[in-house]
Amino acid sequence: MAEPASGASRQLRRAANRVRRREIEAVLQFGIPATQDIAPTVALTRHLIEILSRTDDPHRASASAGIAQSVFEISLRRHPGPHAVACQKGCAHCCNNFVSASVPEILALAHVVRALWPSAEAPIRVRIDSVSARDFAAADRTGLTLPCPILEGGACSAYAARPLVCRGFASVSLDACIRSLDDASVAIPNTRHRIHYRTQSAMALWAALKSLGLSYASYDLHHAVRVAVAYPDAEAEWLSGRAVFAEVQMDTSRKPELETFVDQLIANAGA
Numbered sequence: 082m083a084e085p086a087s088g089a090s091r092q093l094r095r096a097a098n099r100v101r102r103r104e105i106e107a108v109l110q111f112g113i114p115a116t117q118d119i120a121p122t123v124a125l126t127r128h129l130i131e132i133l134s135r136t137d138d139p140h141r142a143s144a145s146a147g148i149a150q151s152v153f154e155i156s157l158r159r160h161p162g163p164h165a166v167a168c169q170k171g172c173a174h175c176c177n178n179f180v181s182a183s184v185p186e187i188l189a190l191a192h193v194v195r196a197l198w199p200s201a202e203a204p205i206r207v208r209i210d211s212v213s214a215r216d217f218a219a220a221d222r223t224g225l226t227l228p229c230p231i232l233e234g235g236a237c238s239a240y241a242a243r244p245l246v247c248r249g250f251a252s253v254s255l256d257a258c259i260r261s262l263d264d265a266s267v268a269i270p271n272t273r274h275r276i277h278y279r280t281q282s283a284m285a286l287w288a289a290l291k292s293l294g295l296s297y298a299s300y301d302l303h304h305a306v307r308v309a310v311a312y313p314d315a316e317a318e319w320l321s322g323r324a325v326f327a328e329v330q331m332d333t334s335r336k337p338e339l340e341t342f343v344d345q346l347i348a349n350a351g352a
């Protein structure tokens with residue numbers, strides 16, 4: 082009697098796996114909807130867990146970031162939302178703010194940045210190296226406005242690899258962006274859709290990292306990129322458990338509800 086039951090459970094498992102595979106294919110192809118349905122985010126979490134579990138791939142961390150960012154872009158293309166943003170190339174006041182990103186995103190950005198300089202004298206290399214000269218106490222960093230070292234001529238020189246926080250930061254009012262640099266109380270009128278896609282993509286990445294026991298902390302992007310580009314093997318070292326970013330300020334401003342959402346994604350992903 083045990084044999085048929087085990088055969089039936091195998092069939093059920095195979096059917097469930099087929100459904101999960103279709104859900105993953107759908108989120109990779111169509112992105113995240115502009116609704117509160119978390120099923121696509123759960124599917125993305127499962128896929129990122131698969132990617133991060135490929136221990137024979139030394140670039141699995143940066144690859145997972147690339148997938149989360151790609152899902153953000155697909156989602157935004159399909160449902161851009163009703164509001165026109167004021168953002169355009171050459172407008173980069175927001176790139177003077179404190180920006181933090183998870184380690185996979187920092188590593189993905191560092192790979193692109195490292196490929197950008199032909200010599201140690203290249204302007205981007207000089208700017209990134211100079212970040213070390215402006216290290217400051219962690220408590221003082223958040224309020225400071227400093228240009229991102231990746232900014233060149235008013236544009237992001239690694240645009241295709243910019244982290245989710247930059248992708249999701251858009252404004253319908255340039256005036257508010259400029260005023261906010263001197264007055265932290267000025268709210269940036271953002272667009273709901275963009276924030277939604279950014280949150281869902283980033284939380285899926287955090288959940289995948291957390292479920293595998295990897296750090297899902299976010300770090301000061303400017304300083305972290307300098308640390309990452311200084312070590313050609315930063316990704317392998319971080320994946321092996323080395324505290325590569327121990328000297329970089331960690332972003333401690335996360336909202337508790339995001340942590341709750343991460344745990345909800347892990348539970349729903351069955352991880």
Ligand code: SF4
Nearest residue numbers: 168172174175252258
């Ligand atoms: S968020 Fe504001 S400062 Fe940044 S590109 Fe858009 S309008 Fe310009």
Ligand code: SF4
Nearest residue numbers: 176229231232237247
């Ligand atoms: S990574 Fe690019 S988009 Fe993000 S803050 Fe730096 S220059 Fe701006």
